[in-house]
Structures are given as C-alpha cells and as structure tokens.
Amino acid sequence: MTKATLDRRPTSQALSEPASLRLLMDRMLIRLGRWLRAAGHDTAFDAHRTTDRALLERAVLEDRRLITCDRKLAEFRKAPGRVVIVAGAGVAAAAADLSRELAVDWLFRPFSRCLLCNTPVEKADPASDWPGEAPANAPGPLTRCPSCGKLYWQGGHAERMRARLEAWHAGRFF
Ligand SMILES: [Zn+2]
Numbered sequence: 001m002t003k004a005t006l007d008r009r010p011t012s013q014a015l016s017e018p019a020s021l022r023l024l025m026d027r028m029l030i031r032l033g034r035w036l037r038a039a040g041h042d043t044a045f046d047a048h049r050t051t052d053r054a055l056l057e058r059a060v061l062e063d064r065r066l067i068t069c070d071r072k073l074a075e076f077r078k079a080p081g082r083v084v085i086v087a088g089a090g091v092a093a094a095a096a097d098l099s100r101e102l103a104v105d106w107l108f109r110p111f112s113r114c115l116l117c118n119t120p121v122e123k124a125d126p127a128s129d130w131p132g133e134a135p136a137n138a139p140g141p142l143t144r145c146p147s148c149g150k151l152y153w154q155g156g157h158a159e160r161m162r163a164r165l166e167a168w169h170a171g172r173f174f
Pocket residue numbers: 114115116117118119145146147148149150
C-alpha cells in the first residue's frame with residue numbers, strides 16, 4: 001500500500017488565513033464526515049453510490065482529498081496523494097487514522113458549518129428565527145443554515161461535541 005502523502009499544490013486561500021481542509025468522504029465514513037463538519041472543515045459526502053472512478057473524478061474536480069475505507073481506491077495512480085485510507089472501525093478510530101495521515105485541526109472553526117449540508121452557518125436571531133417562542137433558558141448563540149434552514153443552538157449538546165473535538169485535538173481519541 002502506498003502511504004498517502006499531502007498534496008502540496010498551492011490553494012487560492014490567502015496565506016495569512018488558515019485553510020479549511022477540503023474533503024470528500026466515501027459513504028462508509030459519513031459519521032466521521034459530520035465530525036469534520038463540526039470542526040469547521042469543508043466536507044462533502046458521497047451520498048450516491050457512485051463508482052470509484054466517479055468518486056475520484058469528483059475529488060479532483062472539486063480539489064478535495066478523498067477519504068475512504070476502500071483500499072482499492074488508493075491503487076488509482078491517476079491521482080497520487082489524493083486518496084487517504086482510514087480503517088473505519090468506529091468513528092474515533094477513523095478520526096485517529098485520519099489524524100495520522102493529515103494535519104487535521106479538530107478545533108478549526110467549531111460549529112461554523114451545517115452538519116447536514118456543509119454550508120457555512122450564519123448568526124440567527126432567536127426572537128425572529130426560532131419557530132414559536134424561544135425557550136426561556138435557551139443556550140446561545142443561535143445559528144442558522146442559509147441553505148437548508150436548520151437551526152443550531154450552541155447548547156449542552158454542542159458543548160459535549162466540543163469536548164470531544166478538544167480531546168481529539170489533544171490526540172486522545174475516544
Ligand atoms: Zn444546511
């Protein structure tokens with residue numbers, strides 16, 4: 001197996017601005033992909049059962065690294081360094097695998113993207129955007145996905161997710 005190497009092509013991102021990873025997850029790695037979105041990385045999913053070739057072509061076209069559990073995919077010589085293989089035995093193990101292959105900043109921009117559709121979220125107003133009356137003990141702030149409309153409170157669930165991202169960032173994968 002060829003160990004995946006970092007793609008060192010320059011990106012259009014300004015040098016002073018830390019760059020988001022651009023990833024495409026195969027359909028076995030959707031859960032890991034949600035965590036990457038939670039960390040703020042631009043993470044697309046292979047939602048349809050596309051062929052290996054179509055998946056790789058999409059990764060090249062969109063300038064994304066393809067993250068897969070499928071060892072056969074790494075044998076494509078067409079796109080060296082484009083494919084990263086993770087074992088996929090549970091989300092934490094897969095995250096640890098990925099961190100060994102790529103410099104993943106698990107605290108890049110937590111909760112800046114919609115977990116459902118990957119779109120950057122925007123600040124929302126609880127008074128006007130929350131359906132019905134906003135709960136009195138609502139945690140803040142509220143964000144909204146401009147694409148699919150999903151609302152996110154930065155509450156207890158987000159705090160638990162952040163604790164896990166912090167642990168992963170420190171190299172403790174659970
Ligand atoms: Zn969305």
